[in-house]
Amino acid sequence: MDDRIILHSDCNCFYASVEMLHNPALRDVPMAVGGDVEARHGIVLTANYIAKKNGVKTGMALWQAKRACKDVVFVSPHYDDYIRFSRLARNIYCEYTDRVEPYGLDESWLDITDSARMLGTGDGMDIARQISSRIKKELGITVSIGVSWNKIYSKFGSDYKKPDAITQISRQNYRDILWRAPASDLLYVGRRTYAKLYKYGIITIGDLARTDPEFLHQIFGKIGYVLSAFARGEDNTPVAAFDDSVPIKSVGNSTTTPRDLVNDTDVRMVLYLLSESVAARLRENHFIGDVIGISIRDNGLFSFTRQKKVKIATNISEEIAGYAWELFKENYEWHAPIRSVGVRVSHLSPDTQPHQLDLFMTEAQREKYLRADLAVSEIRNRFGYESVLRGLMYFDKSLSGLDAKADDHMIHPVAYFQNGNNVFE
Amino acid sequence: MAIRIGHKVYVETVVDFSDEGIIRPLSIVWEDGKKYEITRVLHCERGASRRAGGAGLVYTCIVDGKEIHLYFEDAPGGAKWFLESKA
Numbered sequence: 001m002d003d004r005i006i007l008h009s010d011c012n013c014f015y016a017s018v019e020m021l022h023n024p025a026l027r028d029v030p031m032a033v034g035g036d037v038e039a040r041h042g043i044v045l046t047a048n049y050i051a052k053k054n055g056v057k058t059g060m061a062l063w064q065a066k067r068a069c070k071d072v073v074f075v076s077p078h079y080d081d082y083i084r085f086s087r088l089a090r091n092i093y094c095e096y097t098d099r100v101e102p103y104g105l106d107e108s109w110l111d112i113t114d115s116a117r118m119l120g121t122g123d124g125m126d127i128a129r130q131i132s133s134r135i136k137k138e139l140g141i142t143v144s145i146g147v148s149w150n151k152i153y154s155k156f157g158s159d160y161k162k163p164d165a166i167t168q169i170s171r172q173n174y175r176d177i178l179w180r181a182p183a184s185d186l187l188y189v190g191r192r193t194y195a196k197l198y199k200y201g202i203i204t205i206g207d208l209a210r211t212d213p214e215f216l217h218q219i220f221g222k223i224g225y226v227l228s229a230f231a232r233g234e235d236n237t238p239v240a241a242f243d244d245s246v247p248i249k250s251v252g253n254s255t256t257t258p259r260d261l262v263n264d265t266d267v268r269m270v271l272y273l274l275s276e277s278v279a280a281r282l283r284e285n286h287f288i289g290d291v292i293g294i295s296i297r298d299n300g301l302f303s304f305t306r307q308k309k310v311k312i313a314t315n316i317s318e319e320i321a322g323y324a325w326e327l328f329k330e331n332y333e334w335h336a337p338i339r340s341v342g343v344r345v346s347h348l349s350p351d352t353q354p355h356q357l358d359l360f361m362t363e364a365q366r367e368k369y370l371r372a373d374l375a376v377s378e379i380r381n382r383f384g385y386e387s388v389l390r391g392l393m394y395f396d397k398s399l400s401g402l403d404a405k406a407d408d409h410m411i412h413p414v415a416y417f418q419n420g421n422n423v424f425e
Numbered sequence: 426m427a428i429r430i431g432h433k434v435y436v437e438t439v440v441d442f443s444d445e446g447i448i449r450p451l452s453i454v455w456e457d458g459k460k461y462e463i464t465r466v467l468h469c470e471r472g473a474s475r476r477a478g479g480a481g482l483v484y485t486c487i488v489d490g491k492e493i494h495l496y497f498e499d500a501p502g503g504a505k506w507f508l509e510s511k512a
Contacts, residue, residue, distance in 0.1 A: 021473065021475065021478055021479070021480065022478045022479060023431075023478060024431060024432070024475070024476070024478050025431070080500075080501030080502070081500065081501065083501075084499075084500065084501060085480075088471075088480070136473075137471075137472060137473065138470075138471035138472055138473060138480065139471075139473050139480050140473025140474070140475050140479075140480045141473075
């Protein structure tokens with residue numbers, strides 16, 4: 001059988017690039033997209049190349065970034081814009097093949113094996129060049145594309161040269177390019193795996209490929225075989241066909257609060273705040289969910305998550321907050337103040353689906369809560385977040401002042417293995 | 426009235442939506458407060474303006490005998506039309 005043609009396209013410094021497109025003044029200065037500086041949960045989500053050159057790294061706390069590069073300009077994230085650009089890019093990909101598998105907002109795999117000839121070329125590089133120039137012209141941002149016969153190598157290719165570059169990893173050159181690179185450049189070799197490999201003298205991807213898979217199995221268990229197959233380019237995982245419903249598995253929001261939470265009132269405020277944002281996002285994406293979860297971290301090392309299945313799937317803030325509050329009361333004894341709180345709704349289904357009514361809860365009441373939520377969202381969209389707040393929030397404006405919606409507005413990438421990916425098949 | 430942000434000038438635009446779904450801008454109001462008629466739309470394609478800072482649909486139009494690029498930016502914060510300013 002002929003080799004597949006697989007492209008991996010990666011939008012360079014995605015969040016930063018979108019910000020720089022919209023604000024030209026940010027293009028010539030070191031800048032980073034990150035959370036709020038005042039509230040202490042700020043980290044760098046993406047930095048532009050000037051900031052990166054000055055030592056700013058993704059994941060750094062904002063104060064660390066400032067220490068590395070004192071002139072760095074911080075910009076709060078605009079997730080709505082990123083989602084719009086992510087969709088626009090995906091629309092372009094979908095003109096070349098229906099086999100487009102997103103990996104987060106800024107990356108996608110494309111399998112063009114079957115569509116290449118139809119597009120009048122048998123050459124992956126040709127299509128990569130077309131895509132790259134269209135993204136630049138139509139979206140005003142750049143991509144790096146890797147072209148190879150499997151997903152792992154094409155992902156490596158897109159990381160190999162940045163920004164605005166195309167790299168082919170072929171049967172002719174993979175030993176020279178990919179096998180000489182450190183094993184840590186391979187997808188799924190994290191820092192700890194790399195440290196372990198290093199201990200056994202496995203430094204490059206080539207070393208990994210040449211190591212007996214049984215030996216790797218002994219060290220790493222099942223994942224040892226996977227790493228071996230990845231390194232040798234024997235990954236046969238298909239590129240999943242594009243499906244709009246896949247990327248969102250749950251909607252959640254968490255926050256590290258500006259001060260420690262010391263009593264029930266504090267926690268209720270934050271739970272309501274988070275539930276409102278979660279409910280708003282569920283509605284925006286037309287989901288309801290019937291598993292409600294919370295996560296709590298105290299000011300020491302203790303943290304836990306609890307979830308429960310509820311009878312009726314919901315997207316109503318009052319209900320989500322109610323369940324979250326129950327979970328909290330059942331599971332926390334106040335042995336220490338709390339630093340961080342999260343609320344999550346999962347097991348999602350479309351909100352258009354018919355649902356089972358509850359005999360003991362009047363549907364009219366639910367309808368009222370939902371309408372109240374919709375009205376609040378509408379008012380906030382028009383007049384700003386602070387224009388309408390729950391009475392509860394006036395207990396402490398420093399806590400309720402957090403605009404929970406703007407925070408952590410993430411669609412979490414579906415992990416590689418969950419997405420039907422299995423190298424053993 | 427037009428709103429300027431750097432080289433990006435948002436303009437008030439009168440638009441015709443046909444029953445077949447074709448969108449055609451008819452006129453714009455420029456910074457000088459004058460209304461300019463769009464006599465022809467040459468073509469429409471997706472495009473970004475690095476100078477103005479935005480992306481969307483670009484309408485290549487004729488206004489006052491001159492070719493202009495009118496951008497339709499369908500952003501989450503509101504759908505707006507903008508022009509790239511030379512000045």
